[in-house]
Amino acid sequence: xxxxxxxxxxxxxxxxxxxxxxxxxxxxxxxxxxxxxxxxxxxxxxxxxxxxxxxxxxxxxxxxxxxxxxxxxxxxxxxxxxxxxxxxxxxxxxxxxxxxxxxxxxxxxxxxxxxxxxxxxxxxxxxxxxxxxxxxxxxxxxxxxxxxxxxxxx
Amino acid sequence: xxxxxxxxxxxxxxxxxxxxxxxxxxxxxxxxxxxxxxxxxxxxxxxxxxxxxxxxxxxxxxxxxxxxxxxxxxxxxxxxxxxxxxxxxxxxxxxxxxxxxxxxxxxxxxxxxxxxxxxxxxxxxxxxxxxxxxxxxxxxxxxxxxxxxxxxxx
DNA sequence: CGACAATAGCTCACTGAGTGAGGTAAATTG
DNA sequence: CAATTTACCTCACTCAGTGAGCTATTGTCG
Numbered sequence: 001x002x003x004x005x006x007x008x009x010x011x012x013x014x015x016x017x018x019x020x021x022x023x024x025x026x027x028x029x030x031x032x033x034x035x036x037x038x039x040x041x042x043x044x045x046x047x048x049x050x051x052x053x054x055x056x057x058x059x060x061x062x063x064x065x066x067x068x069x070x071x072x073x074x075x076x077x078x079x080x081x082x083x084x085x086x087x088x089x090x091x092x093x094x095x096x097x098x099x100x101x102x103x104x105x106x107x108x109x110x111x112x113x114x115x116x117x118x119x120x121x122x123x124x125x126x127x128x129x130x131x132x133x134x135x136x137x138x139x140x141x142x143x144x145x146x147x148x149x150x151x152x153x154x
Numbered sequence: 155x156x157x158x159x160x161x162x163x164x165x166x167x168x169x170x171x172x173x174x175x176x177x178x179x180x181x182x183x184x185x186x187x188x189x190x191x192x193x194x195x196x197x198x199x200x201x202x203x204x205x206x207x208x209x210x211x212x213x214x215x216x217x218x219x220x221x222x223x224x225x226x227x228x229x230x231x232x233x234x235x236x237x238x239x240x241x242x243x244x245x246x247x248x249x250x251x252x253x254x255x256x257x258x259x260x261x262x263x264x265x266x267x268x269x270x271x272x273x274x275x276x277x278x279x280x281x282x283x284x285x286x287x288x289x290x291x292x293x294x295x296x297x298x299x300x301x302x303x304x305x306x307x308x
Numbered sequence: 309c310g311a312c313a314a315t316a317g318c319t320c321a322c323t324g325a326g327t328g329a330g331g332t333a334a335a336t337t338g
Numbered sequence: 339c340a341a342t343t344t345a346c347c348t349c350a351c352t353c354a355g356t357g358a359g360c361t362a363t364t365g366t367c368g
Contacts, residue, residue, distance in 0.1 A: 015285035018293055019278060020209070021300040026180035027206075027225075028307045034227035043354075052181075055174070066316060071181075073188035078355045080318060085354095102316040102363045124173060126306040130299070131169035138295050139172055145288065145296055146175040152280040153182045197325075220345060232326045234347060239325095256334045256345040 022149075036119045042089070048072060049082050050091060053108045054116055063106040064097070091115070176303075190273045196243070202226060203236050204245060207262045208270055217260040218251070245269070 037047045052071045056063040069079035083106065086092040091112035097103040131139065191201045206225045210217040223233035237260065240246040245266035251257040285293065 011286065012282060014290075014293065015282045016278070018285050018297050018300070019281045020212075021297060021304070022179065022281075023183060023209075025176070025300055025303050025307070026183050028304060029177060029180050030184060031227050032307065045354075055177075058174075064316080065318095073185050075356060076317065077319085077357085081354070097316095100316080100364075104317080123307065124170070127173045127176075127303060128166060128169045130302045130306045131172050132165065133302075134295075134299065136168075138299075139168065141288075141292050142296055142299055143172050143175060145284070145292075146172070146179055148284045148287075149179050149281060150175070150182060152284045153179070153186065153277065199325075218345080219347095229327060230346065231328085231348085235325070254335075254345080258346080 032120075032123055039119070040115065043085070045072065045074070045078075046082055046085055046089075049079075049086065050108070050112055050116065051120075053092065053106055054113065057108055062097075064103050065106065066103075068106065086112075186274075186277055193273070194269065197239070199226065199228070199232075200236055200239055200243075203233075203240065204262070204266055204270065205274075207246065207260055208267065211262055216251075218257050219260065220257075222260065240266075 033047050033051065034044055036042075037044045040047070042050075049068060049072060052068060053063050056067075061067075065079050065083060066076060068083070069076045072079060072082070074082075083092060083094065087094060091109055093107045093109060095105045095107055097105050134142070187201050187205065188198055190196075191198045194201070196204075203222060203226060206222060207217050210221075215221075219233050219237060220230060222237070223230045226233060226236070228236075237246060237248065241248060245263055247261045247263060249259045249261055251259050288296070
């Protein structure tokens with residue numbers, strides 16, 4: 001960054017460096033999604049959608065097309081297309097909602113789960129292994145930090 | 155996640171939870187890029203490229219079209235188009251490399267830097283502020299963790 | 309209750325971002 | 339100094355994503 005943009009402050013600089021390191025990790029996770037997309041023949045957006053749907057399932061949340069559109073930062077029409085592609089590939093099933101006749105519930109298939117684990121499994125294992133080398137208290141420190149960051153970003 | 159996919163292991167579950175939280179932060183950062191793209195009229199890819207170019211400048215690295223293509227996980231042709239768009243918008247300048255006649259060096263303009271700070275500045279400030287509430291030793295723990303993660307992902 | 313508005317999701321026509329094929333020029337190799 | 343590799347580019351095309359606008363269901367309020 002050029003001179004004059006930020007006042008010289010060593011403490012801030014250290015914190016900023018940490019934030020940049022975090023962004024670097026985020027970037028690499030995104031590149032991994034791109035690689036997964038290439039190897040499976042799916043599109044980046046489709047993989048991103050699949051990941052979000054798997055996350056929703058893990059969290060026990062109801063995944064609807066509108067919810068997915070927000071998660072992807074896209075329009076509802078584009079999301080409709082994404083769902084159609086995933087449906088055609090047999091990765092997701094569309095079920096009409098019981099409580100709301102307009103809405104539908106998106107259910108990921110077992111094949112999609114298997115596919116996801118096949119690629120992201122090793123990556124997650126590596127990350128989990130790295131995490132597991134830390135003490136419980138260190139893990140707690142990081143978890144709290146990440147939670148605070150999530151709130152700060154919103 | 156459905157039953158039977160992972161063996162029940164409380165320690166692993168805790169580490170996995172931390173990894174998921176990290177992914178959540180990564181997702182939000184990506185959504186912020188999307189928002190930035192919408193407000194500026196640029197495209198998501200263009201913003202992502204700009205961010206990477208700013209990172210390269212900060213790190214003092216030479217940014218070339220090929221390097222950028224790798225960073226974005228795209229083909230060189232698509233990257234050429236990105237550079238053309240950014241060039242037309244006055245955000246980047248293309249300069250022929252001194253050492254290699256085939257290559258060119260990408261230089262971000264002051265206007266691009268100002269634009270980036272205008273949008274990402276508040277976000278970074280929030281993240282830095284959150285980081286600054288931690289003790290130095292806690293920051294060191296997190297920094298080491300993130301570095302280890304970066305290596306683990308590759 | 310019945311009109312009115314808001315919400316969830318969709319189709320259609322179109323734009324343009326990204327890809328594959330292939331080309332040029334500079335650097336490297338044997 | 340030919341042959342190969344590398345860096346970047348143009349061209350033609352495809353299809354992912356957008357805007358406009360539709361239908362059906364749910365919610366609101368006199």
